Amino acid sequence: MFNRVARRAFSSTAASNYKVAVLGAAGGIGQPLSLLMKLNNKVTDLALYDLRGAPGVAADVSHVPTNSTVKGYGPEEEGLKQALSGADVVIIPAGVPRKPGMSRDDLFNTNASIVRDLASAAGDYCPKAALCIISNPVNSTVPIVAETLAKKGAYDPKKLFGVTTLDILRASRFISEVANTNPTQEKVSVVGGHSGVTIVPLISQTTHKGLPKDKLDALINRIQFGGDEVVKAKNGAGSATLSMAQAGARFAGSVLNGLAGEADVVENSYVENPVFAKEGVKFFSTPITLGPEGVKEYHAIGETSDLEDQLIATAKETLKKNIEKGVNFVEQTS
Ligand code: NAD
Ligand code: LMR
Numbered sequence: 001m002f003n004r005v006a007r008r009a010f011s012s013t014a015a016s017n018y019k020v021a022v023l024g025a026a027g028g029i030g031q032p033l034s035l036l037m038k039l040n041n042k043v044t045d046l047a048l049y050d051l052r053g054a055p056g057v058a059a060d061v062s063h064v065p066t067n068s069t070v071k072g073y074g075p076e077e078e079g080l081k082q083a084l085s086g087a088d089v090v091i092i093p094a095g096v097p098r099k100p101g102m103s104r105d106d107l108f109n110t111n112a113s114i115v116r117d118l119a120s121a122a123g124d125y126c127p128k129a130a131l132c133i134i135s136n137p138v139n140s141t142v143p144i145v146a147e148t149l150a151k152k153g154a155y156d157p158k159k160l161f162g163v164t165t166l167d168i169l170r171a172s173r174f175i176s177e178v179a180n181t182n183p184t185q186e187k188v189s190v191v192g193g194h195s196g197v198t199i200v201p202l203i204s205q206t207t208h209k210g211l212p213k214d215k216l217d218a219l220i221n222r223i224q225f226g227g228d229e230v231v232k233a234k235n236g237a238g239s240a241t242l243s244m245a246q247a248g249a250r251f252a253g254s255v256l257n258g259l260a261g262e263a264d265v266v267e268n269s270y271v272e273n274p275v276f277a278k279e280g281v282k283f284f285s286t287p288i289t290l291g292p293e294g295v296k297e298y299h300a301i302g303e304t305s306d307l308e309d310q311l312i313a314t315a316k317e318t319l320k321k322n323i324e325k326g327v328n329f330v331e332q333t334s
Contacts, residue, residue, distance in 0.1 A: 016041070016042045016260055017042070017044040017045075018042050018043055018044065018045070018088040018089060018256055018259065018260075019043075019044070019045035019046075019047065019086050019087045019088050019089075020037050020040075020043045020045070020046055020047070020087065020088065020089045020090075020091065020252065020256075021046075021047040021048075021049060021083045021084055021087040021089070021090045021091070021126075021129075022034050022037065022046070022047070022048050022049065022090075022091050022093070023049045023050070023080075023083070023090065023091070023092045023093070023094045023118050024049075024050055024092060024093040024094030024095065024134075024135070025048035025049055025050050025054045025057055025058075025072070026048075026050035026052060026053030026054050026056070026057050027050065027093060027094070027241075028097065028238050028239075028241035029093040029134060029241045029244045029245050029248065030048070030050065030057070030093050030094075031057055031245075032241065032242055032245035032246075033091065033093060033244075033245040033248045033249055034046065034048050034057055034058075034061050034070075035061055035064070035245075036245055036246065036248075036249035037091075037249060037252065038061045038062075038064050038066055038068060038070060039064070039066060039249075040249070040252075040253055040256065041066065041067065042253075042256040042257070042260060043068045043256070044067065044068050044069070045068060045069055045086070046058075046061070046068050046069070046070045046071070047070075047071055047073065047082070047083040047084070047087065048061070048070065048071070048072045048073065048083070049072075049073045049074075049079060049080055049083035049084075050072075050074065050094070051074065051075055052074060054072035054073055054074060054079075055072035055073070055074065056072065057072060058070045058071055058072025059072065071083075080118075080121050080125075081121070081124075081125050084121055084122055084124075084125035084126045084129070085125050085126060086126065087122075087125075087126040087129045088126075088128075088129055088130065088256075088259060089129060089130045089131075089132065089252055089255055089256060089259070090122050090126060090129050090130070090131050090132065091132045091134065091163075091248060091252050092115065092118055092119075092131065092132065092133050092134055092135055093134040093135060093244070093248065094114050094115070094118060094135055095107065095110065095111035095114045095115065095135035095136065095141075096110050096111060097136070097231075097238040097239040097241075098136070098227075098231050098238075098239050099231070099236050099238075100231055100232055100235065100236060102231075103137075103195070103196070104136040104137040104138075104139075104194075104195045104196075104227075105137050105140070105195070105322070105325075107136050107137055108137055108140055108325065108329075111135050111136060111137070111141060112140065112141065112144055112326070112329050113333070114135065115133065115135050115141045115144050115145060116144050116145075116148050116329070116330060116333070116334070119131070119144065119145040119148040119149060120148050120152070122149075123148065123149045123152040123154035123155075124152070124154075127149075127152075127154040128156075128159075129159065130159040130160075130161065130255050130259070130294055131145060131159060131160050131161065132161045132163050132248065132251060132252050132255060133145055133160070133161065133162050133163060134163045134244065134248055136194075136195075137194075137195060137322065138162040138163070138164065138193065138194040138195070138270060139162075139193040139194060139195055139198060139270070139283070139318075139319055139322035139323065139326075140322045140323065140325050140326035140329070141162070141326065142160060142161075142162040142270055142271075142283055142326070143282070143283060143322075143323045143326030143327050143330075144326040144327075144329060144330055145160055146160055146272060146283075147326070147327050147330035147331070148330055148334070151330070151334060156294065157271065157272035157295075158271075158293055158294035158295040159293075159294035159295075160271065160272065161251070161255065161269045161270070161271055161294075162193075162194060162269060162270030162271065162283070162285065163194075163247065163248055163251050163269065163270075164190065164193070164194045164199075164268060164269060164270050164285045165247035165248070165250055165251040165267065165268070165269075166194075166226075166227075166240060166243060166244050166247040167190040167194060167199050167201070167223060167226070167268075168188065168189075168190050168247070168267075168268055169243060169246065169247050169250075170222075170223055170226040170243075171186075171188035171190050171201045171223045172184075172186040172187065172188055173186075174219060174222050174223055174226070175188055175203070175206065175208060175219060178208070178211065178215055178218075178219050179208050179211075186206070187206070188201050188202065188203065188205075188206055188223075189201075189202045189205055189268060189286075189287055189301075189302070190202070190223065190268055190285070191268065191284070191285050191286050191301055191312070191315075192284065192285055192311075192312065192315035192316075192319065193270055193283075193284070193285060193315060193318070193319050193322065194270060194285070195227075195318075195322075196224055196225060196318075197224060197311070197314050197315060197318055198315040198318050198319050198322070199223060199224045199315075200224075200308060200311045200312055200315050201219075201220055201223045201224075202301070202302070202304060202308055203216060203219065203220065203308075204303070204304060204305040204307075204308055205302055205303065205304075209305070216307075220311070227239060227240060230243075250267075251267055251269065254267045254290055255290055255294075257290065258289075258290025258291045258292065258294070258296065259290075259291075259292055260292075261291070261292050264289065265289060265290040265291070266287050266288070266289050266290070266299070267287070267288065267290065268285050268286065268287050268288070269285055269288055270283055270284065270285040271283065271284075271285070271288060271295060271298075273285075273286055273298055274298060275298065275300075275301065276316055279316065280320055281316045281319050281320055281323070282323055283319065283323055284316075284319065286298060286299055286300070286301055287299040
């Protein structure tokens, strides 16, 4: 079996051979996300792990004729260790999704320990990997991963990402519906966290800052609570999976582009962020530039309207509590 250095040595595009592991690969997000990662030509080794079903997903995805090998693993025979060993990027959508009437925070009791244990394994088997956390509640699961890795001396804040890209996709789509424009040309920075009032779209930074107040308020509300639309429509069968797979593949693709040394790779992500650290908000999503070591640069939020300042203030208050909850969980359970 080739290690990463050997894999690179055998390649004509030396900086584009990466091992990606998806944990929770047989789930609603995991399956389409695994397919999309199979289509990413920077990935040469795709490891799919789940408690059940990953070998089947791997066999299926492996028939897609791109230049990567795909292997599926379960918990038996040290499957998690095998999936993680040598991984450059680990994407984690493992855990339960919401049902109608639930908040993302209601998932904490189930998902916190799932994410903690997977993070611990990543700390053991691929301590240098970039970790992309999808499992909800992201506002708390990211601090859980940070604390878990820190206890092992394996935490690199520049390589831990909460995936908030779905909010960015929704913002582009929803604003285009209001403004009657092409969504592929719409770019909206969404800062804060990933749940309800912690999701803050910065419409004043777009070309649509002149929207009438009623339309603006409705647009912001739709972006903040877009996840609920899907949960309601799926009627007990889960939450967003396909749009999330697209969002996850875009974000992981950008992480890979950064690792490969490409220029100007900018995404918004929920990371340990200096922006409000002095106010006790350790994690916050802002635009970041991705590079060979993970986060290369933290960008300022930029100019904001009075309304957005209020939304950010509200987001910070909720985030503080969400972050503390994650940190306390690790302190109390490990
Ligand atoms: P799902 O139930 O369809 O799939 C989850 C998968 O995780 C299942 O296959 C399950 O077997 C697996 N799993 C559970 N525990 C595991 C463990 N210890 N190790 C490995 N695999 C494990 O759920 P889904 O719809 O794919 O959603 C997954 C998570 O992603 C949920 O928490 C959901 O809220 C979250 N989510 C986040 C975003 C976001 O924007 N960040 C968007 C959508 C969903
Ligand atoms: C989303 O935004 O779609 C996800 O966080 C899933 C959810 O629970 O809404």
